Every structure is written in structure tokens, then in C-alpha cells.
Amino acid sequence: MADVILIGEVNDGKLRRVTHEILGELVRQGVDPIVVIPGNGLAPSLAEELGKHGASKVVYLEHDGLKQYSTEGYANALHGYLGSKQISAIVTGATAQGKDFLPRLAAKLGVGMAGDCTELKASGGSFTVRRPVYAGKCSKAVEFVKGPAVFSIRPNVLQMETGKAKMASVEKAAANPGTIRAKIVEVHASGGKKVELTEADNIISGGRPLKEKFNILFECAETIGAAVGASRAACDEGFAAADMQVGQTGKTVSPKLYIACGISGAIQHLAGMRTAKVIVAVNKSADAPIFGVADYGLVADLFEVVPLLTQEFKALKS
Numbered sequence: 001m002a003d004v005i006l007i008g009e010v011n012d013g014k015l016r017r018v019t020h021e022i023l024g025e026l027v028r029q030g031v032d033p034i035v036v037i038p039g040n041g042l043a044p045s046l047a048e049e050l051g052k053h054g055a056s057k058v059v060y061l062e063h064d065g066l067k068q069y070s071t072e073g074y075a076n077a078l079h080g081y082l083g084s085k086q087i088s089a090i091v092t093g094a095t096a097q098g099k100d101f102l103p104r105l106a107a108k109l110g111v112g113m114a115g116d117c118t119e120l121k122a123s124g125g126s127f128t129v130r131r132p133v134y135a136g137k138c139s140k141a142v143e144f145v146k147g148p149a150v151f152s153i154r155p156n157v158l159q160m161e162t163g164k165a166k167m168a169s170v171e172k173a174a175a176n177p178g179t180i181r182a183k184i185v186e187v188h189a190s191g192g193k194k195v196e197l198t199e200a201d202n203i204i205s206g207g208r209p210l211k212e213k214f215n216i217l218f219e220c221a222e223t224i225g226a227a228v229g230a231s232r233a234a235c236d237e238g239f240a241a242a243d244m245q246v247g248q249t250g251k252t253v254s255p256k257l258y259i260a261c262g263i264s265g266a267i268q269h270l271a272g273m274r275t276a277k278v279i280v281a282v283n284k285s286a287d288a289p290i291f292g293v294a295d296y297g298l299v300a301d302l303f304e305v306v307p308l309l310t311q312e313f314k315a316l317k318s
């Protein structure tokens with residue numbers, strides 16, 4: 001029987017949450033995937049953790065050239081390892097990394113791919129996925145005409161819990177990353193203890209009117225352990241860092257709670273956050289399009305509302 005491959009992602013020695021989310025969903029649907037993690041000197045605890053989430057087999061695809069992520073290195077190594085195997089599907093998270101190497105891997109395999117999917121259905125060895133189109137205004141179901149099915153899943157849209165812990169077997173396979181023509185020579189981390197936007201359960205985002213006062217959002221976010229996001233206008237004008245941008249040309253997020261403060265709700269912004277479970281909008285204008293997707297709306301001045309929210313969250317916490 002053909003295998004299902006889940007490509008695991010490790011960041012700073014830790015598995016990304018989306019790997020567990022996909023694993024949980026596959027297991028729930030009766031699929032027993034092989035989790036393949038490219039890297040070097042990968043810790044045994046990663047496989048133990050995956051076992052706790054229901055994985056029965058983990059493959060460490062190792063080579064010195066995979067110590068640091070590179071598009072070509074990952075695509076070449078995975079293609080070399082998977083190319084000759086009987087595989088029905090290859091899936092990974094629609095993270096910056098997944099979005100980067102998966103299309104190249106699919107091209108090497110000579111198949112199409114579906115990116116940034118929000119649902120998957122496994123049935124009798126074949127897969128159907130659903131992905132947002134037209135900046136999130138519609139979604140479409142995708143079937144794969146030619147196997148293997150290659151797709152990525154948006155972080156935070158699937159449940160993580162499985163409740164079926166196993167002792168995962170670990171296999172170390174030698175990988176060949178081939179010739180890597182473009183390498184990352186330096187990484188500048190954005191610093192601090194910021195919660196990663198794409199993995200956050202709660203996000204408070206600000207728009208252009210915040211100007212130099214994004215600190216009020218950070219103060220509020222800190223009280224509930226939320227991440228802070230921003231509209232493109234706020235980023236372009238230098239009020240917020242570029243890695244905070246949510247939207248079509250920024251990050252796609254699916255938190256449990258998204259509080260949009262002074263964000264108009266342009267279609268390009270909605271493309272990145274409309275799958276949030278609960279959306280709260282604070283905007284001075286009752287006509288702002290953000291209210292069209294909001295579950296709760298406050299027609300109010302954010303400079304009055306945000307400090308009150310901070311106060312209330314603090315009171316609730318204590």
C-alpha cells in the first residue's frame with residue numbers, strides 16, 4: 001500500500017505546531033503517515049513527541065547540508081528520498097518554509113500541488129483538499145488527477161489533539177541535498193519573546209491610524225499572550241515591522257481570536273485572516289468593510305477601546 005508522507009518542520013530545535021495539527025487530522029481520519037524530517041543531528045525527542053501525537057514511524061533525513069534550510073537542499077533531498085517510493089500523498093504545513101520548497105518538490109515529481117489548504121479528506125488512499133481562492137472570497141475542492149497528491153495545510157485550521165499516543169519507530173536515512181546554489185548566509189531574528197503570528201491562538205492587529213502608538217497593542221496583547229499583527233498600510237508606513245503584516249502579501253493566520261483595531265478590512269487584508277474563528281473589529285466608521293466579516297463589532301475610537309480592553313484583560317487575569 002502506498003505511503004502518506006508528512007514532512008515535519010523543525011524550528012529552533014522544536015517541531016512546528018502545524019506538523020502536529022496535520023498529524024492529528026491524518027490519524028483521526030485513519031491514516032498512519034510516515035513523518036519525514038529533513039535536517040542534521042535531529043534530537044530523539046522529536047520522534048518521541050510525534051509518537052505522543054499518534055505517529056508510528058519517523059524518518060530523519062539527515063545530511064550536513066540540511067543543517068540549515070535551503071529551498072534546493074530540501075527539494076533535492078526529499079525528491080531523492082521519496083522519488084522511488086510508492087507514495088499516495090505528500091503534505092506539509094503552509095509555512096514560509098513549506099510554501100517555499102513544496103512547489104519545487106512537486107515540480108520535480110512532475111505533479112501539481114494545492115497550497116494553503118484549510119481542509120483535507122482521506123478516503124481509500126486518495127485525498128481531496130479544500131483551499132481558499134479569490135483572496136478568500138470562495139473556496140474550492142481539489143482532487144488530484146495524478147499521484148502523489150501534494151498539498152500544504154494552513155497552520156491553525158486543524159485540531160491538534162489525537163489522544164492516541166504511540167512509540168514511534170525512528171529511521172535515519174542519508175540524504176543528498178545536491179548542489180545548493182543559493183544559501184542563507186545570515187539570519188536576523190526579529191528578537192524579543194514575540195509570539196509567532198502564524199501559530200498564535202489570539203492576535204490583536206492594528207491599522208494605519210495607530211501610527212507610532214503600536215505599543216498600546218503590545219501592552220494589550222501581553223496581558224493575554226497574544227501576537228500583534230498589522231495591516232500593510234501600517235507596515236508600509238513604518239509603524240509596524242514588515243513581519244507583522246497580515247494579508248494577501250503578508251502572513252496568513254487562523255487564530256481562535258482576531259481583534260482588528262483601526263483596520264478598514266480591505267480584501268487583501270481579509271485574505272490573510274478571514275478564517276479566524278472569532279473576529280472582533282474596532283473601527284470609527286460603521287461603514288468599514290471589516291464589519292462584514294466581524295462576529296463582534298465596535299463602532300468606536302480604538303484609542304479609547306484598547307486601553308479599556310487591556311484593563312479588563314488584566315482584571316480577568318488577576
Ligand SMILES: Cc1cc2nc3c(=O)[nH]c(=O)nc-3n(C[C@H](O)[C@H](O)[C@H](O)COP(=O)(O)OP(=O)(O)OC[C@H]3O[C@@H](n4cnc5c(N)ncnc54)[C@H](O)[C@@H]3O)c2cc1C
Pocket residue numbers: 206207208209230231232233234245246247248249250251261262263264265266267268269272282283284285288300301302303
Ligand atoms: C496587491 C496588493 C496587496 C496587498 N496586500 C495587503 C496585505 O497583505 N495586507 C493588508 O493589510 N493590506 C494589503 N494591501 C493593502 C490594502 O488594499 C489596504 O490598503 C490596507 O489593508 C489598508 O490598511 P488599513 O486598513 O490599516 O488602512 P486604511 O485603509 O487607512 O484604514 C484605516 C481604518 O481605520 C479606521 N480608523 C481611523 N481612525 C480610527 C480610530 N481612531 N479608531 C478606530 N478606527 C479608526 C478608519 O475608519 C479606516 O477604516 C494590498 C494591496 C494591494 C494592491
